[in-house]
Amino acid sequence: xxxxxxxxxxxxxxGQSLRLSCVASGFTFSTYEMNWVxxxxxxxxxxxSKISSSASSTNYADSVKGRFTISRDNAKNSLYLEMSSLRAxxxxxxxxxxxxxxxxxFSCYGDAFSIWGQxxxxxxxx
Amino acid sequence: xxxxxxxxxxxxASVGDRVSFTCRASQNINGSLNWYQQRPGKAxxxxxxxxxxxxxxxxxxxxGTGSGTDFILTISSLxxxxxxxxxxxxxxxxxxxxxxxxxxxxx
Numbered sequence: 001x002x003x004x005x006x007x008x009x010x011x012x013x014x015g016q017s018l019r020l021s022c023v024a025s026g027f028t029f030s031t032y033e034m035n036w037v038x039x040x041x042x043x044x045x046x047x048x049s050k051i052s053s054s055a056s057s058t059n060y061a062d063s064v065k066g067r068f069t070i071s072r073d074n075a076k077n078s079l080y081l082e083m084s085s086l087r088a089x090x091x092x093x094x095x096x097x098x099x100x101x102x103x104x105x106f107s108c109y110g111d112a113f114s115i116w117g118q119x120x121x122x123x124x125x126x
Numbered sequence: 127x128x129x130x131x132x133x134x135x136x137x138x139a140s141v142g143d144r145v146s147f148t149c150r151a152s153q154n155i156n157g158s159l160n161w162y163q164q165r166p167g168k169a170x171x172x173x174x175x176x177x178x179x180x181x182x183x184x185x186x187x188x189x190g191t192g193s194g195t196d197f198i199l200t201i202s203s204l205x206x207x208x209x210x211x212x213x214x215x216x217x218x219x220x221x222x223x224x225x226x227x228x229x230x231x232x233x
Contacts, residue, residue, distance in 0.1 A: 035222075037170075045162075045170065045213055045224040061221055095169055102175055110176030111217045112160040116169040 002026035002115055004096050009120030016086055016124075022079040022096030022117055030054075030074035033099040035113060036081050038092035038122075046092075049081065050099070064090075086124045093119040128152050128216050132225035138233035139204050146200040147228040149192075149214035158218035159197045161190055164227075165210045173212075174199065204230070 008020040022034070036048040049060045049070040058070050069082040079096050100114035129152035139145050149159065157177040162170040172181045174190040177197055187202040201208055209232060214225040 044226045045164075045215075047222045047224070059220060102179065110158055110160070110179070112172050112175040112181075112215070113162075113170070113222075114172050114175075114181065116171070118169055 004098065004115055004117035006094065006096055006117040006120040009094065009122045011123045011125065012086055013126050014087060014124055017082070017084040018086065018122060020081040020083065020094055020096075020120060020122070022081075024077045024079070024098070027098070027115075029077040034072060034079045035097045035099055036070065036079075037095045037097050037113065037116075038090075039095070039119075040089075040092045043092075048094070051079070083122070086122075088124050091122060091124050093121050095119045127221055128155060128219060128223050130214055130216055130223050130225035132212075132214055132228050134228060135226065136229045136231060138231055140233050141204055141206055143204045144200065144202055145204055145230060146198050147212065147230075149197045149199070149225050151195045151197075151216055151218075154194050155216045155218035157193050158216055159190070159192065160215045160217055161188075161199045162213045162215065163208075163210050164213065165207075170213065175217075201230075 003025045006022045012018050035050040038046050038048050051058045051070045055072050067085045071080045096117045097113035098115040101111040131150045159177045161174040163173050164170045173184050178190045189200050191198050211227045211229045213227050
């Protein structure tokens, strides 16, 4: 079964750091771009960060740039999000998500977050 | 960044109803539009990609149409498990952005 499982969330004070992990199973992790998407309590979905399959490329939302670092260990089928200088507005459920590119023959016609973990809650509060 | 706007924010409906709701992009995204369903306390689930292609395992009562800037998700006959929040998301350019959601609730 294709699965993603996040861990590492918790309650931290403003300014502190936290590391989230996401373990993949049931698919060839090393061939997929991976993403982090978050959802503040009662709010919508916000893309946070992505990392290419080989880890050669990373991107961040402006809201977390310079504070968060995404990484992966393909040997361990694992994705990470190192969060520092945490703020109250970072309080959210953090999901890891696999990006799938949909192709038919030689034509590719879209991509989407096809697999999601169950999420891990991060609360930043004093 | 491309802004995604969904309407309505809330849609009261009954089991068996045919319901539709819209998603509008702030610029032309061709057919690069995905729809997700999120039940309370659960992770989002991909329903439709490429504006109209049904993800595997998704019931055929779900359908999507649209291109350019305007898109519609339709549920042909609402089932009890369909009461949830639905999000659109553009995959045309980075950063990927989501709409604010349409909550389908019991009338």
